[in-house]
Amino acid sequence: MDLKQFLLDNPMINQAELARTMWPDTKATNIKLANKLANRANQRITPKDEALALEALKKLGYNIGKLV
Numbered sequence: 001m002d003l004k005q006f007l008l009d010n011p012m013i014n015q016a017e018l019a020r021t022m023w024p025d026t027k028a029t030n031i032k033l034a035n036k037l038a039n040r041a042n043q044r045i046t047p048k049d050e051a052l053a054l055e056a057l058k059k060l061g062y063n064i065g066k067l068v
Contacts, residue, residue, distance in 0.1 A: 003050050004037050013057075021056040022049070 007013060015037075016030035023029045035043045 003045050003053050007037065013060075018053060018056055021059075022052040 001009075007015060007018075015033055019029035019033035023032065026032060032043075035041055036045045036049060
């Protein structure tokens with residue numbers, strides 16, 4: 001499953017917060033992720049983007065595990 005499909009299947013994940021976690025030093029990160037997901041302005045999700053998202057989602061999963 002790719003990142004776009006994962007986010008479509010899991011609407012509880014806030015894309016803006018995910019983007020801020022993926023690119024903490026970049027302004028307008030939610031727009032950057034939205035453009036990549038929509039394949040706008042010649043932007044696309046790269047393997048590096050998927051790795052950043054996976055790292056952020058693993059942290060989220062770890063925190064959820066601590067909650068249970």
